Amino acid sequence: MLTIKKAVSTLQDEEIKSYLTLILAGIGELKEQYGQLERPLEEHIAKPVAGLIEQYSSLMSLPAQRAFWDPAPDSTHIHILCGDSFGGSVKQVLKEFGWTGAHKLIILRENYAVGPLGRLDTPVGRKLRSDWFRRHINEYFTVSDECEREYTELLDNLEQIPEQAKIILWTGGNACEQTGLRLIAHLLGNRPSEIIVCDACAICEEQYNRPDALINYVHSGEIPTDKLREALLRINEGRRLSAADIMQLSREWQQIAEQSGVLRIWQDDAVLEVPADYYDNYLLEKLDSLQPPPGDDGFLKSARLVGEALGYCEQYVGDAYFEHRIRELIYSGVLEIKGVPTAMRFYSIRRKQG
Known part of the structure; x- marks a missing residue:
């Protein structure tokens, strides 16, 4: 494994794409060849190859899985939230409620508490952010235009939101979700849709905390699915944003985006920049x-x-x-x-x- 990692580390972004394309094409041929046999796959080929084909199938199905949750013309609710963990929990609850036809998701996959955010609305700013993550975060394996693709996908999904759909902005008491909230308010602008802000952490703490059993959720992704059901049932009790509210949040986003730091915290109901060595x-x-x-x-x-x-x-x-x-x-x-x-x-x- 170390030898493989060493070899991969020498590749340029375009070389990685090329190798991955060729590997997936080869696995696709294996799947086509062995998938037509009657006996179980493991009886014909080694388990590692069967595992590769399983990973191939999973990877190939990702675009369709994501597309299913994209805004659609008949959507009644669009949930915008931060993090794949929280997004996965929300999807599970929506499936349990039978709401998947009308409720769709837009997931912000980046941690907005860390990394530069300056000029994020420009290709230069997005490249600076992506470059910072590749230099400093060990497990950030994204190719050079990953941030660009995520941002473009976000803009496309926001554009697809139908006018009749309510927009639910999920947030929590942390810099990641609060910064994401302000970014989305900035990007939505004067959209005529009804916009509701819901704090899943606050809802679940209010509903389930007792003097002898207190849980303070730092991020919405920590909330177990069984408790998250209550938050989704109470979305209509959330704070409805006025045009003035949206303008204020947009101004706060612009202030955040003018800063040059790489670390933010949530304090006194505001997103604050702190030194990189704060912790x-x-x-x-x-x-x-x-x-x-x-x-x-x-x-x-x-x-x-x-x-x-x-x-x-x-x-x-x-x-x-x-x-x-x-x-x-x-x-x-x-x-x-x-x-x-x-x-x-x-x-x-x-x-x-x-």
Whole structure:
């Protein structure tokens, strides 16, 4: 696997596309050849090949799966939300309610709490954001125009929203969803549709929290499906945005987009830019509080530190950003490393000795 990763890391974006196209074409031929046999696939070919064909089928079906949830002319409700995790939960509830014919989704897949947002409405700004993620986030494998394609798809989906459809903007008490809310308000502009803002986290906390059992959801993606049902049943109780509300949110988006930083938090009902190293001391405090495994010379798996930081952080940041800052602390000599920083599970860290 390490040899494969090393080889892939030497490829340019266009080379990756070319190789992937050829590989998928070959797997498609395998599927066509063996799919016509009567006995189960595993009886004719090795399980790894069967697994490849299964992955191929899954990948090929993704466009159709996404298209099913796109706005349609007869849609009555369009849900706009942040994150595939939350989106998947909403889809499941909509299916349970039998609402999939009239309720459609637009999913913002980026974490707007991190990364530059300046001039996001221009190709230059989107390239700057995409480049930053490729330089700093280990698991960001997107090709150079991924951000561009996502943004174009978002604009296309917004354009497809029929006038009669209610627009439900889902948000929560975190910088990612609140920034996404302001971006969408900016892009919607003077659209005549009724626009409702719903906070799924607040609804579920109000409905289910008790003095002896309190859960504060940092991000809507944390809400279990059984509790999310209540939030969808109460969408008509959400805050209806006036034209003045939309203008205010749009102005707030423009202020955010004028900033040059790469990290944002939600504080005092506002999206605030903070320094990139805002969580460094927090990470070091968590590291000092954790007990390294015996016999490992004081080194602790970076994944354990990231998990601890995520579990106690009152803001939604994401594991990728915490891991990015751990690597920055390594580069600056604050931490020592054992292993290879290609992914969290492959290396351990400790305070710099001596």
